[in-house]
Amino acid sequence: MDLVKRYPKSPVNAVDGVSFAVCPGEVFGLLGPNGAGKTTTVGVLTTRVVPTAGTATVAGVDVVRDPVRARSELAVIPQRSNLDRALSIRGNLIFHAAYHGVPARVRARRADELLDQFGLLERANVKPDMFSGGQSQRVMIARALMHAPTVLFLDEPSTGLDPAARLFLWDRLRELRDRGVTLVLTTHDMDEAAELADRVGIMDHGKLLALDTPEALMRSVPGGTTLELTTSAPDAATADRILAGLRTLAQVERVDRLGSEDGAVGSGAPAQDGAFRGGELRMRLYVSGDAPLLVAPAAAVLGQNGAGLSDVKLGIPTLEDVFIDLTGRALR
Amino acid sequence: MSAIALTDGATPSQARVFLAVLQRDAYVTWGEFPVFLAQVILQPFFLLFVFGKVLGSLGYTQNGYAGLLFPGLLALTAVITSMQTLAFPLVIEFGWTKEIEDRLLAPMSTGLVAAEKVLFASLRAVIATAIMIPIGIGVLGSIPWRWSGLPVFLAVVVLGSLLGASLGLVLGTLVKPNRINIVFSLVFTPLLFTGCSQYPWPSLARLRWFQIVTACNPMTYASEGLRGALIPAVPHIRPWICIVVLLASIGALLAVGTRGFYRRAVD
Numbered sequence: 262m263d264l265v266k267r268y269p270k271s272p273v274n275a276v277d278g279v280s281f282a283v284c285p286g287e288v289f290g291l292l293g294p295n296g297a298g299k300t301t302t303v304g305v306l307t308t309r310v311v312p313t314a315g316t317a318t319v320a321g322v323d324v325v326r327d328p329v330r331a332r333s334e335l336a337v338i339p340q341r342s343n344l345d346r347a348l349s350i351r352g353n354l355i356f357h358a359a360y361h362g363v364p365a366r367v368r369a370r371r372a373d374e375l376l377d378q379f380g381l382l383e384r385a386n387v388k389p390d391m392f393s394g395g396q397s398q399r400v401m402i403a404r405a406l407m408h409a410p411t412v413l414f415l416d417e418p419s420t421g422l423d424p425a426a427r428l429f430l431w432d433r434l435r436e437l438r439d440r441g442v443t444l445v446l447t448t449h450d451m452d453e454a455a456e457l458a459d460r461v462g463i464m465d466h467g468k469l470l471a472l473d474t475p476e477a478l479m480r481s482v483p484g485g486t487t488l489e490l491t492t493s494a495p496d497a498a499t500a501d502r503i504l505a506g507l508r509t510l511a512q513v514e515r516v517d518r519l520g521s522e523d524g525a526v527g528s529g530a531p532a533q534d535g536a537f538r539g540g541e542l543r544m545r546l547y548v549s550g551d552a553p554l555l556v557a558p559a560a561a562v563l564g565q566n567g568a569g570l571s572d573v574k575l576g577i578p579t580l581e582d583v584f585i586d587l588t589g590r591a592l593r
Numbered sequence: 594m595s596a597i598a599l600t601d602g603a604t605p606s607q608a609r610v611f612l613a614v615l616q617r618d619a620y621v622t623w624g625e626f627p628v629f630l631a632q633v634i635l636q637p638f639f640l641l642f643v644f645g646k647v648l649g650s651l652g653y654t655q656n657g658y659a660g661l662l663f664p665g666l667l668a669l670t671a672v673i674t675s676m677q678t679l680a681f682p683l684v685i686e687f688g689w690t691k692e693i694e695d696r697l698l699a700p701m702s703t704g705l706v707a708a709e710k711v712l713f714a715s716l717r718a719v720i721a722t723a724i725m726i727p728i729g730i731g732v733l734g735s736i737p738w739r740w741s742g743l744p745v746f747l748a749v750v751v752l753g754s755l756l757g758a759s760l761g762l763v764l765g766t767l768v769k770p771n772r773i774n775i776v777f778s779l780v781f782t783p784l785l786f787t788g789c790s791q792y793p794w795p796s797l798a799r800l801r802w803f804q805i806v807t808a809c810n811p812m813t814y815a816s817e818g819l820r821g822a823l824i825p826a827v828p829h830i831r832p833w834i835c836i837v838v839l840l841a842s843i844g845a846l847l848a849v850g851t852r853g854f855y856r857r858a859v860d
Contacts, residue, residue, distance in 0.1 A: 329700050
């Protein structure tokens with residue numbers, strides 16, 4: 262906690278006072294651009310980086326004071342293969358278990374189970390030289406599970422995977438979560454974080470900017486969820502009545518009138534001149550709750566004013582929007 | 594999947610993890626034993642064959658040179674084998690394949706991972722040196738041997754192997770992968786020819802500057818130590834001096850190498 266890491270010859274802290282706790286059995290995502298400090302943070306937690314200041318525990322073990330015991334609780338899946346090329350796939354699994362003191366009888370049985378589960382049985386006696394990134398990663402996950410770790414760290418797990426391999430990976434990770442293994446993954450992939458993580462920490466410049474469930478983070482973007490309605494009104498007075506009516510609806514935080522799609526004002530931008538001269542009326546509702554549920558009440562407001570609904574667009578924010586909101590820029 | 598327990602609980606003892614890592618190295622070496630033999634035996638074999646047998650048969654070297662060369666080549670085998678065993682793979686493992694990470698993340702102190710590397714490289718070197726003895730008998734017909742010199746012989750073979758391993762640890766942790774070729778030719782060749790394996794050190798008195806250069810190469814003390822053990826009639830550096838210098842060199846190199854290892858293993 263309050264983790265700080267400054268590398269020699271660097272003027273700034275790579276990790277600058279980061280604090281968080283991950284619950285047992287949780288899937289925790291650290292999201293941020295390259296150089297944000299995610300990998301360093303995980304490096305500290307996996308005993309490979311000594312923090313300049315602060316403390317960190319994994320499964321209740323202080324990683325700085327007792328790295329040896331911490332290592333028996335955790336496993337790491339790096340981005341690039343670090344498989345032992347002198348050993349077969351099965352050899353990689355068996356010796357990994359031996360390093361972790363798993364009894365010989367258990368090793369062989371567990372290796373067979375994991376090789377089967379990860380679709381590796383027929384290549385079990387092959388050396389990992391010629392394996393693709395996705396295959397190597399499968400082997401590394403199987404290897405990591407050989408010593409039944411409490412916490413599994415994955416660095417950018419779906420980087421470089423084809424869509425099928427990615428889905429396979431996600432399925433396996435969900436199974437692990439269901440078994441109660443705690444997963445900590447770093448990613449700059451918004452979809453992956455939103456898809457897998459129970460909670461997401463957003464990092465940039467060594468700081469943890471936000472930490473919550475993906476849903477809460479997305480809701481936290483001001484006026485995050487939007488509902489765009491298009492109708493038509495004969496005159497400005499009717500338009501004003503419609504806008505006023507919409508503003509009274511529950512969970513509507515703000516209503517803006519937008520320029521007409523074919524008008525001088527750019528699409529989606531709030532109208533500049535303020536004068537409505539009849540015809541198409543486009544509005545954006547900023548909603549705090551569930552936007553789709555507002556479609557019916559909004560249509561009712563239009564109906565009361567003799568207007569019909571001609572188009573509806575839902576705007577759901579993504580973690581990307583959260584990141585832009587927090588840092589003012591897109592992910593690098 | 595359900596059959597797999599969630600956690601195994603207890604952390605295994607350090608000795609147990611150490612043995613497992615040692616077992617891995619033994620398993621890999623055993624699987625490629627012919628390659629191992631070729632790698633460690635070819636160089637000393639050809640040196641012995643050309644300098645000991647061919648040049649002697651042609652009359653270019655004096656009688657007795659082969660006997661003088663043999664202990665030096667045993668020292669060379671011990672030092673070079675352990676250095677190569679440790680340094681080359683370590684550079685690749687740290688710099689490129691990252692294979693060592695699985696062992697660095699084993700529940701064992703980082704220093705023990707380095708210690709295992711040194712121990713295993715030394716074991717390989719001792720075995721390689723032992724294999725050179727029957728090869729020497731085969732090539733030369735007979736080799737200098739003195740049972741009373743056995744304790745010194747064994748001590749110097751072990752220390753020479755440890756010396757090479759310590760040197761390998763220093764090189765393996767200092768050298769970047771893209772520099773591996775140049776550094777090894779810059780270190781390896783001078784080490785090979787200034788280590789007194791082909792000539793006894795006291796005889797260099799006529800070539801004073803080279804005698805000083807060779808005195809700076811710790812391998813000299815392995816060569817001289819083995820000469821003292823096997824052919825004490827040839828002037829040599831006294832064994833106790835050899836053993837002291839070897840111990841001191843090993844200590845210094847291990848200190849530097851272990852620090853280098855920690856720097857590469859932990860940020």
